[in-house]
Amino acid sequence: MIWTATRDTLPPVPPVPPARRLDASPSGLVGAVELTAAHLDSRVHTVAEFERVLDGLVRQAHRDRHALAAALSTRLGHRYPEEETEADRLTAVDVVVAALLWRVAGYSLGPAYIRRQRGHEDCAQGGLELVVAARVREIGYALRSGAPQPFLLATPTWETGALEADELVGRLAEYRRLGARPGPADFGQALLRVRRDGPAAPAAAAAAERLGTAEGDRLAAWLGPDGEPGTGRRRVVMPDPQAHRAWSRVGAAVPQVAFAHGERPVLRREFPEAFQWLGRPHEGFTRCYHWHGGHAVRAAVLPEDRDVQARWLLPGVTLAATAGDEGDAWMLPHLALLGGPAGPGLHSAIAAGLGGRHPASRRPAVEALLVLAGRGELDAPLLGRELASMVTLGTVKPNRLADAARSAAAAGAYATVWAVLAEVLQALLPSTRGAGEVLAVAAACVERCGATGPAPAEVVAAAARTGSSRIVTEARRLTSALTGPH
Structure with missing residues (x-):
């Protein structure tokens, strides 16, 4: 169906990529220590602070490791016991500082020591933390061995965590000049962060190949087919009633949308062990205990694969619609600001979020919708079809959708909300409970944005019915708004 409408008036949102570059790492010893503290x-x-701290410590250690250790001992030595502790008992930055102060057990910094905690195998967020842990322990091991890198390869260009391909080529060239050997985890993280669709990517691939190093060849291949994001197969599943019982998050027993993932052989073949779970096929993550903050640092592991992360998040977002808690919808606005395709996974997660049981759980999905719309990345018909499917399944309740749509429209997205709801109406009519509320929002949006065109057949049929129920009244109002004089 085709309608014409005036454009939305949306609040300003960041461009693609976000215009805010990371500030340079501290250039002096005092600055590095104070930023760490x-x-x-x-x-x-934040991603920016976390990455600047890591890179600043590595650069200062390369200049004068002993001076850095002395300064950290004076400023932060009180944080660590005199006896050595294992790395998994420390936060990420604490691992690096403790390694410089010889307060962390050396064996716990090795790649073989990093393992998923038992019981968390189905948690994608735990897997992302595993990648972060592998990188910081690699840094700590190099510092403890007295052979620190001159700087980190994976330090992002942008505050989302994305890294420009030409910058990584320049860093690899400098490593070659200095005779430095890239850390496997740091280089693996750098590849996952590279902007493959950036304007500099084609030239960067050629430049990487000309380096004549193994890492240059891998980067060139990654900017080609090797770096293509994994595909996800959409399916409808019946949730396991035991899936969330360990975390007291048992959702209603209704069919739900989920995604199964295929294998990515290059991740299993060429990346460190802590990264290899990213390349394994799986039927969708269902168990997650991450309700706390810090998600930006985890999301920055894959800043150019927001659709993949949204597919992983979808079961937790769906809980906001089917269970009594607020689910994981709070992460949706951040994912919307990341890079990579805004595909079915992200649209499905936003759809589930718009049906959240509580207003607080719907609000992040509305914000994510507005971010995508303002950046020209929202596929309104796709979102509408996903909502229609979830309404039919019983995952999304019409009255909650109406409230979320009303909030999005109030921000100025009248044409966008109408384009979404136009796809939903066929699932609501002729008589789904709450359909009148959704029709009312749709009619108000059409009136405000001036959309014109034939009314959907289901709306015309509802408007032709006798009586004065809300469905009939709002269907007539919507039909009149679409076809009447403007």
């Missing part, structure tokens, strides 16, 4: 004292860790 501020990070460790902070309760909210």
Whole structure:
């Protein structure tokens, strides 16, 4: 169906990629130590701060490891017991600082020591933390061995965690000049962060190949077919009633949308062990205990694969619609700001979020919808079809959808909300409970945005019925708004 409408008036949102580059790492010893102390004292860790701390410590250690250790001991030594502790008992940055101060057991920094905790195998967020842990322990091991890298390869260009391909080529060239050997985890993280669709990517691939190094060849291949994101197969599943019982998050027994993932052989073949779970086929993650903050650092492991992350998040977001808690919808606005395709996974997660039981759980999905719409990345018909499917399954209740749609429209997205709801109406009519509320929002959006065109057949049929029920009244209002004089 085709309608014409005026454009939305949306609040400003960041461009693609976000215009805010990471500030340079601290250039002096005092600056590096103070930034590290501020990070460790902070309760909210941003990607920018986290990465600048790591790179600053590595650069200072390369210049004068002993001076850095002395300064950290004076400023932060009180944080660590005199006896060595294992790395998995420390936060990410604490691992690096403790390694410099010889307060962490050396064996716990090795790749073989990093394992998923038993019982968390189905948690994608735990898997992302595993990648972060592998990288910081690799850094700590190099510092403890007295052979620190000159700088980190995976430090992002942008605050989302994305890394420009030409910058990585330049860093690899400098490593070659210095005779430095890239850390496997740091280089693996750098590949996962590279902007494959950036304007500099084709030239960067050719430049990487000309380096004549193994890492240059891998980067060139990654900017080609090797780096293509994994595909996801959409399916409808009946949730396991035991899936969330360990975390007291038992959802209603209704069919739900989920995604199964195929294998990515290159991740299993060429990346460190802690990364290899990313390349394994799986039927969808169903168990997750991550309701706390810090998600931005985990999401920055895959800043150019937001659709993949959204597929992993979908079961937790669906809980916001089917269970009594607020689910994991809080992460949706952040995913919307990341890079890579905004595909079916992200649209499915937003759809589930719009049906959240509580207003607080619907709000992040509305924000994510507005971000995508403002950036020209929202596929409104796709989102509408996904909502229609979830309404039919019983995952999304019409009255909750109406409230979320009303909030999005109030932000100025009248044409966008109408384009979404136009796809949903066929699933609501002729008589689904709550259909009148959705029709009312749709009619208000059409009136405000000036959309014109034939009314959907289901709406015309509802408008032709006798009586004065809300469905009939709002169907007539919507039909009149679409076909009447403007």
